[in-house]
Amino acid sequence: xxxxxxxxxxxxxxxxxxxxxxxxxxxxxxxxxxxxxxxxxxxxxxxxxxxxxxxxxxxxxxxxxxxxxxxxxxxxxxxxxxxxxxxxxxxxxxxxxxxxxxxxxxxxxxxxxxxxxxxxxxxxxxxxxxxxxxxxxxxxxxxxxxxxxxxxxxxxxxxxxxxxxxxxxxxxxxxxxxxxxxxxxxxxxxxxxxxxxxxxxxxxxxxxxxxxxxxxxxxxxxxxxxxxxxxxxxxxxxxxxxxxxxxxxxxxxxxxxxxxxxxxxxxxxxxxxxxxxxxxxxxxxxxxxxxxxxxxxxxxxxxxxxxxxxxxxxxxxxxxxxxxxxxxxxxxxxxxxxxx
Amino acid sequence: xxxxxxxxxxxxxxxxxxxxxxxxxxxxxxxxxxxxxxxxxxxxxxxxxxxxxxxxxxxxxxxxxxxxxxxxxxxxxxxxxxxxxxxxxxxxxxxxxxxxxxxxxxxxxxxxxxxxxxxxxxxxxxxxxxxxxxxxxxxxxxxxxxxxxxxxxxxxxxxxxxxxxxxxxxxxxxxxxxxxxxxxxxxxxxxxxxxxxxxxxxxxxxxxxxxxxxxxxxxxxxxxxxxxxxxxxxxxxxxxxxxxxxxxxxxxxxxxxxxxxxxxxxxxxxxxxxxxxxxxxxxxxxxxxxxxxxxxxxxxxxxxxxxxxxxxxxxxxxxxxxxxxxx
Numbered sequence: 001x002x003x004x005x006x007x008x009x010x011x012x013x014x015x016x017x018x019x020x021x022x023x024x025x026x027x028x029x030x031x032x033x034x035x036x037x038x039x040x041x042x043x044x045x046x047x048x049x050x051x052x053x054x055x056x057x058x059x060x061x062x063x064x065x066x067x068x069x070x071x072x073x074x075x076x077x078x079x080x081x082x083x084x085x086x087x088x089x090x091x092x093x094x095x096x097x098x099x100x101x102x103x104x105x106x107x108x109x110x111x112x113x114x115x116x117x118x119x120x121x122x123x124x125x126x127x128x129x130x131x132x133x134x135x136x137x138x139x140x141x142x143x144x145x146x147x148x149x150x151x152x153x154x155x156x157x158x159x160x161x162x163x164x165x166x167x168x169x170x171x172x173x174x175x176x177x178x179x180x181x182x183x184x185x186x187x188x189x190x191x192x193x194x195x196x197x198x199x200x201x202x203x204x205x206x207x208x209x210x211x212x213x214x215x216x217x218x219x220x221x222x223x224x225x226x227x228x229x230x231x232x233x234x235x236x237x238x239x240x241x242x243x244x245x246x247x248x249x250x251x252x253x254x255x256x257x258x259x260x261x262x263x264x265x266x267x268x269x270x271x272x273x274x275x276x277x278x279x280x281x282x283x284x285x286x287x288x289x290x291x292x293x294x295x296x297x298x299x300x301x302x303x304x305x306x307x308x309x310x311x312x313x314x315x316x317x318x319x320x321x322x323x324x325x326x327x328x329x330x331x332x333x334x335x336x337x338x339x340x
Numbered sequence: 341x342x343x344x345x346x347x348x349x350x351x352x353x354x355x356x357x358x359x360x361x362x363x364x365x366x367x368x369x370x371x372x373x374x375x376x377x378x379x380x381x382x383x384x385x386x387x388x389x390x391x392x393x394x395x396x397x398x399x400x401x402x403x404x405x406x407x408x409x410x411x412x413x414x415x416x417x418x419x420x421x422x423x424x425x426x427x428x429x430x431x432x433x434x435x436x437x438x439x440x441x442x443x444x445x446x447x448x449x450x451x452x453x454x455x456x457x458x459x460x461x462x463x464x465x466x467x468x469x470x471x472x473x474x475x476x477x478x479x480x481x482x483x484x485x486x487x488x489x490x491x492x493x494x495x496x497x498x499x500x501x502x503x504x505x506x507x508x509x510x511x512x513x514x515x516x517x518x519x520x521x522x523x524x525x526x527x528x529x530x531x532x533x534x535x536x537x538x539x540x541x542x543x544x545x546x547x548x549x550x551x552x553x554x555x556x557x558x559x560x561x562x563x564x565x566x567x568x569x570x571x572x573x574x575x576x577x578x579x580x581x582x583x584x585x586x587x588x589x590x591x592x593x594x595x596x597x598x599x600x601x602x603x604x605x606x607x608x609x610x611x612x613x614x615x616x617x618x619x620x621x622x623x624x625x626x627x628x629x630x631x632x633x634x635x636x637x638x639x640x641x642x643x644x645x646x647x648x649x650x651x652x653x654x655x656x657x658x659x660x661x662x663x664x665x666x667x
Contacts, residue, residue: 033451033495230446231441231442231443231446231447232446232447232448234441235508238403238405238439239511240431249452250449253451254449
């Protein structure tokens, strides 16, 4: 058998000799850090749902003047405390009927509301449309969230960067200032603001602006201290890069995850702070709607007209949950090492 | 080495450099304690020593990442500690002197494309006029260090240690420096890659007439690449001479100790090799020690009384070598 097999030179075929260039080629698609994070975020269903919920809420809030069916501050005492009703009242729960003194009756007919006029989520004790008030209240909350983000970015980030980068005396002074500010409770700042300004959005935003950025500044400082001694920062210095360029080209991109995650954590805190102040009556003044004032109004009639509190609470719960869950998802996506 | 070192131009002169940290506090560290040496144009000056001996600090002081506590560092005859930050002179200094870092995984910004990492220096010093020129220069540099052109748009995490170190070298070369400090450029690399990188450094040196300060703790590698070697210990220079002299005629006990720790791929030799520990307490006799020339071009950290002893030691080793060679 063995003799039959003849191995000649032709039996072998030379494998195509690859040059080093093709060997060193990287086949995988090039993903930026951000693309990679988005890919991980998409795998997290809860975060994706939260993202869409937030997007819808934000769009509604932005388009409030167009979407809101009624003027949120227009009073009509005749139409007070009407239950929810949609269209001609065929949908269960939105029939416009409510039980008064043991018997169910059509409140719309009793109040003499003309046919075709209805309030989807009912009206409050002054006859104002609850849905419109909730939409405007959400708008206010989103605005507060936006301002809190702005303070985080414009004060917190630069403050932390300067403190960490300059170090020594500068760091000492800046950190003592932070400690003094953070030793004053938020609520006291808000109440003191009432002495200077009229109660309202301005004083709430100033109170947030006074203290809200501190966590961000501390985190950014810690991150800067850590990144400062990285060799690529030293390399940039030996190349003669200026400090501001190092901050924008090297430091901030490498802390983007910290910045994004912390912003998402600050937002719910700020929204809650505003709602809380409005709830206890030192926030948004009377005619204007805020989720906090809606809750405090609804609470007064909760035993008889529970919908006046259920709907605003549902919205604030949705808002807080969506922000918190998205923040969790972002943390996992941007910083896969931490958590779990 | 062929030319007389005295006649060559000095590119860096370090004079009585001291670098202390936390001065005046309890945890004061004397990282560098009065060292002096010169580096001549076109040579490779090796700096060896154990961990914590102040090698990297010396490199970082020379490139002015630290401000020296005392002493002078002259680069091209200019005192670098007198250059003002943000001045045109500073920018010029930053262009002429560059550094290659130890850890290839930490020395590249993970959020930047290779193209932008290499071109960082080009942008800072406005060495290119437009994007095409910038890309062309980056491609040229990638070719020089033996990387693919299509690596330009990739991110650092997609490369191996050796490739990253080559990217770091390309970044340093981008600004056409005259003097490069290589701070343990190969110690984080696999042995098989070390030779690649060292040979690359040598080729580039010949091509562009560069001067290197090569910092390492691996004496055999330093001997291979360096023209002259300085041995450092506890922030002081122990011995300074040409690479062959230090390797063949180690006079200071610390140098012999360091050499005795170098393993060789020879089982016969390894069986007999005995590491000689160095006892630093012999320096504690409060004698005034400084670098003294024992034979021309060979300096040893010694007290005045010890010079004679070192001279005798040199002759003894010399005699032994010639005997073994004639046999």
